[in-house]
Amino acid sequence: MADVSIDxxxxxxxxxxxxxxxxxxxxxxxxxxxxxxxxxxxxxxKASSLVSAIEPDNFxxxxxxxxAYHSALYRDTYKKAFxx
Amino acid sequence: MNIGNCYPLHGxxxxxxLSVVLLQMSPALSAKNKSDVDLNIDKIFEYIDRASFxxxxxxxxxxxxxxxxxxxxxxxxSAVTLGSSQIARLKEKCAELQIWAxxxxxxxxxxxxxxxxxxxxxxxxxxxxxLYIKTTPxxxxxxxxxxxxxxxxxxxxxxxIATIICSDGDYMDSWREAAxxxxxxxxxxxxxxxxYQDAYEIxxxxxxxxxxxxxxxxxxxEMDENFCYFGRSMxxxxxxxxxxxxxxxxxxxxxxxxxxxxxxxxxxxxxxGNLRWQEHHRGxxxxxxxxxxxxxxxxxxxxx
Numbered sequence: 001m002a003d004v005s006i007d008x009x010x011x012x013x014x015x016x017x018x019x020x021x022x023x024x025x026x027x028x029x030x031x032x033x034x035x036x037x038x039x040x041x042x043x044x045x046k047a048s049s050l051v052s053a054i055e056p057d058n059f060x061x062x063x064x065x066x067x068a069y070h071s072a073l074y075r076d077t078y079k080k081a082f083x084x
Numbered sequence: 085m086n087i088g089n090c091y092p093l094h095g096x097x098x099x100x101x102l103s104v105v106l107l108q109m110s111p112a113l114s115a116k117n118k119s120d121v122d123l124n125i126d127k128i129f130e131y132i133d134r135a136s137f138x139x140x141x142x143x144x145x146x147x148x149x150x151x152x153x154x155x156x157x158x159x160x161x162s163a164v165t166l167g168s169s170q171i172a173r174l175k176e177k178c179a180e181l182q183i184w185a186x187x188x189x190x191x192x193x194x195x196x197x198x199x200x201x202x203x204x205x206x207x208x209x210x211x212x213x214x215l216y217i218k219t220t221p222x223x224x225x226x227x228x229x230x231x232x233x234x235x236x237x238x239x240x241x242x243x244x245i246a247t248i249i250c251s252d253g254d255y256m257d258s259w260r261e262a263a264x265x266x267x268x269x270x271x272x273x274x275x276x277x278x279x280y281q282d283a284y285e286i287x288x289x290x291x292x293x294x295x296x297x298x299x300x301x302x303x304x305x306e307m308d309e310n311f312c313y314f315g316r317s318m319x320x321x322x323x324x325x326x327x328x329x330x331x332x333x334x335x336x337x338x339x340x341x342x343x344x345x346x347x348x349x350x351x352x353x354x355x356x357g358n359l360r361w362q363e364h365h366r367g368x369x370x371x372x373x374x375x376x377x378x379x380x381x382x383x384x385x386x387x388x
Contacts, residue, residue: 011355015094021352055375061351062094063358067368068375075371 003039006050006073013037013047021061025054028065085321087350089357099345100241102269103142105135108317108336110148110306114156121162121170124152128187129177131337136181139339143208143240148304148313149188149250149275150201156309160227163192163199166212171204179210184240186247188273190228191215201228203247203273205237213237214247220258222251234258236265243269243344250274253287253301256294263295263360268347272301277311281332284316293324294359296350298342305335322347 017031032047039045053072059065087093112127113120128147135145149155152170153162164170171189178185184207191202201218217231234252239245246262246269253259253272262270270291276284284303292299299320304313318329319340330336351358362368368377380386 011091011094015092018095020095061358061361062353062355063361064365064368066091066355067362067365067377070369071371071373071375074369078371 003043006037006039006045009037009039010047010050010069021059021065023059023065025051025057025059085325085327086323087321087346088354091355093350093354095349095353097343097346097349099343099349101341102144102239102241102243102344103139103339103341104300104319105139105142105145105337105339106300106302106317106319106330107131107135107145107147107151108303108305108315108330108334108338109151110304110308110313110335111151111154114154114159114308115152115162116156116158117162118164118168118170120154121152121164122173124154125170125173128152129173132177132181132183132185135337135339138337142183142339144184144186144243144300146186146271146273146300146302147188148302148317149203149273150190151304152187152189154308155275155304155311159190160199163190165192165194166215171212174204175206175210175212178206178208182208184208184213186271186273188249188275191217198227198229200231201226201249203249203271205239205245205247208240213239214245216247216249218249218252220252220255226251234261234265236262236267239269241344242348245269245271247271247273250276253291254283256290259291259295259297260360263297267297268344269298269300269342270295272299273303274301275304275311275313277304277313281314281316284314285318285326288318288320289324289326292320292322296322296357296359297347298322298344300340300342303330305330305333322350 029048035047036044054068111124187204203216205214207213214237221228246267288301302317305315319327365377
């Protein structure tokens with residue numbers, strides 16, 4: 001079975017945290033706690049790890065956060081796919 | 085309305101409802117003196133009174149551009165001062181009905197300079213809340229002295245209002261300046277005439293979409309000695325879609341409820357479509373830009 005959309009599951013998780021922007025990286029990590037995102041029957045990922053990988057520490061708004069999240073996500077995906 | 089683009093708009097939205105009435109109309113006559121202006125005010129009040137019966141309880145009403153004067157070749161002869169009995173009548177009417185209103189009027193500021201084409205906003209206490217002077221008159225036709233500032237002021241029900249006038253809206257900087265200063269509602273009053281029907285709609289909708297604000301656009305209807313005003317007044321949502329619209333060419337009174345706090349929420353919470361932030365952070369989701377993106381310095385057109 002293919003993985004579910006990581007964006008979809010991550011947005012669902014963020015929605016539950018009630019995070020309001022502007023926000024800091026540490027605040028979002030704290031809100032996510034130990035929440036595990038289930039991507040498939042055999043694969044999970046710690047939600048806070050997605051935020052830890054983000055480069056900026058502060059986000060003026062939701063768009064700033066999500067762009068930074070995607071930047072980090074694709075950076076790590078690129079490394080795994082092409083540089084490993 | 086789609087306010088989150090491809091993503092949901094995250095978080096709890098808190099906002100009041102702002103009830104707005106738009107008057108699509110013509111002046112009673114093209115004024116050549118102050119008495120004529122009084123006749124035009126009589127007609128405006130007749131429309132407002134109708135709205136107070138048919139659409140009771142509204143917060144804000146808008147007239148078209150220079151509807152106190154009309155747009156004749158001699159319009160400057162009917163300019164009124166802020167201390168005139170005509171402006172006093174507008175203030176009394178707003179206080180009487182406890183409404184805010186944006187009036188299109190030619191103002192003589194008594195400074196020896198050619199009159200200004202203005203949007204005069206009166207609050208529900210009968211006080212002048214804002215006087216906006218049209219910054220980009222319709223040249224070469226309009227001889228009005230231009231203003232030099234797009235202003236934003238606090239309005240009712242959580243609104244932060246900018247008023248712009250007709251051809252101001254043909255320049256994208258007018259809209260952007262209003263949004264940059266925090267406007268969540270842009271009121272565009274106009275005397276748009278044929279053949280600009282499509283340009284009127286395109287610019288209203290683009291102004292709303294690019295800046296994620298409501299646009300309340302009130303246009304004149306019918307014909308005067310010189311022009312044919314096509315009406316089509318409209319309320320546009322922050323996604324650029326028309327919420328409600330008046331028909332073409334005829335007098336019309338209509339109402340919409342808008343939610344100013346929604347625009348504020350979009351600017352803070354939306355994961356996607358915050359164009360005002362995104363244009364200053366090009367490619368921010370690329371691994372090569374560190375999650376921050378690149379600025380606008382590539383644009384030669386901004387270096388003039």
